[in-house]
Amino acid sequence: MTLLGDLVSLHQVDCQVRALRGRLDTAERHFKGQERLHQELAGRLAEVKSQIRQHQATAANHEAEGGSIKTKIETYRSQLNQSTNPKQYAAILNELKVLQAQRDEIDTLELAQLQKADDLLVKATELETKVSERVTLCDSAKKEIGVCRGEVGTRLGELDRERTDASARIPKRELDIFDRVADLYEGEAMSELVAVDVRRREYVCGVCNMELPPDKYATLASNPNVVVTCTSCHRILFMPQVGSAIA
Ligand SMILES: [Zn+2]
Missing domain, CATH: 1.10.287.1490 (Helix Hairpins)
Incomplete structure (x- = not known):
């Protein structure tokens, strides 16, 4: 995985x-x-x-x-x-x-x-x-x-x-980020990256709803092995298909 x-x-x-x-x-x-x-x-x-x-x-x-x-x-x-x-x-x-x-x-x-x-x-x-x-x-x-x-x-x-x-299964650095954000938000450490308008490259954080720079999407889409966080709330972002694949 x-x-x-x-x-x-x-x-x-x-x-x-x-x-x-x-x-x-x-x-x-x-x-x-x-x-x-x-x-x-x-x-x-x-x-x-x-x-x-x-x-x-x-x-x-x-x-x-x-x-x-x-x-x-x-x-x-x-x-x-x-x-x-x-x-x-x-x-x-x-x-x-x-x-x-x-x-x-x-x-x-x-x-x-x-x-x-x-x-x-x-x-x-x-x-x-x-x-x-x-x-x-x-x-x-x-x-x-x-x-x-x-x-x-x-x-x-x-x-x-x-x-x-x-x-x-998670490296220490990434696990530390997860634990820190999870404690901060009482467990809500992850947020789905939502594409508002793909053509215009408009993306938002699924939890705090703040706009995300397009490069966050680009990084996440090209490499599912890096931790990308929301600029605003610092939750760990994931692509919708990752979440649905697990659920
Ligand atoms: Zn956010």
């Missing part, structure tokens, strides 16, 4: 390899994206749960504090009932008022903390739903990778071998 024939064969197998790899990459990227979202949501959920625990702990502290004030109030009340001295009575009564005000204040603080914990519980429940939805999405994305690997894996192995064989 000619150099251009070999290059077109390599191009065909290279495109298939890239398409299969692309499918796997897409599945893997999708899974990573889902996993990142899951971790983000799980992180937010953990943060909200820790805030709930903090509010509940603060509320419990207030409750304990309120309880000890309640005990003091009860003690003062019984002292008040037993008091016979008006001056002492007034002093105890005053102390009771102060304690009652303190208790009210602590009760308010406790309720505020419990309210905050309740509000956050609603948020935590919402987040839990979102986390479990995301887990389902992660699982199905992971399954998709498995399916993809199964379907693609065998074929990819075969194609990789075919690609290696096809590459082996």
Whole structure:
């Protein structure tokens, strides 16, 4: 086979390899994206749960504090009932008022903390739903990778071998040009040279559509063993009959 024939064969197998790899990459990227979202949501959920625990702990502290004030109030009340001295009575009564005000204040603080914990519980429940939805999405994305690997894996192995064989037939310099252009255009390394008007010697690159100098056609037509590239996009040009002979 000619150099251009070999290059077109390599191009065909290279495109298939890239398409299969692309499918796997897409599945893997999708899974990573889902996993990142899951971790983000799980992180937010953990943060909200820790805030709930903090509010509940603060509320419990207030409750304990309120309880000890309640005990003091009860003690003062019984002292008040037993008091016979008006001056002492007034002093105890005053102390009771102060304690009652303190208790009210602590009760308010406790309720505020419990309210905050309740509000956050609603948020935590919402987040839990979102986390479990995301887990389902992660699982199905992971399954998709498995399916993809199964379907693609065998074929990819075969194609990789075919690609290696096809590459082996091409001299290093030409292969370097091919690989460089293939990487640049995600596999689209070759372009058919299209004759727009043979009589007027008008030729264009089949991919980028830019006009080609007539000598590109002349070189390619006379020697299928040289690499001729498009002046504009630098893809490797081939004559239509080379492409159809391979396909
Ligand atoms: Zn071009």
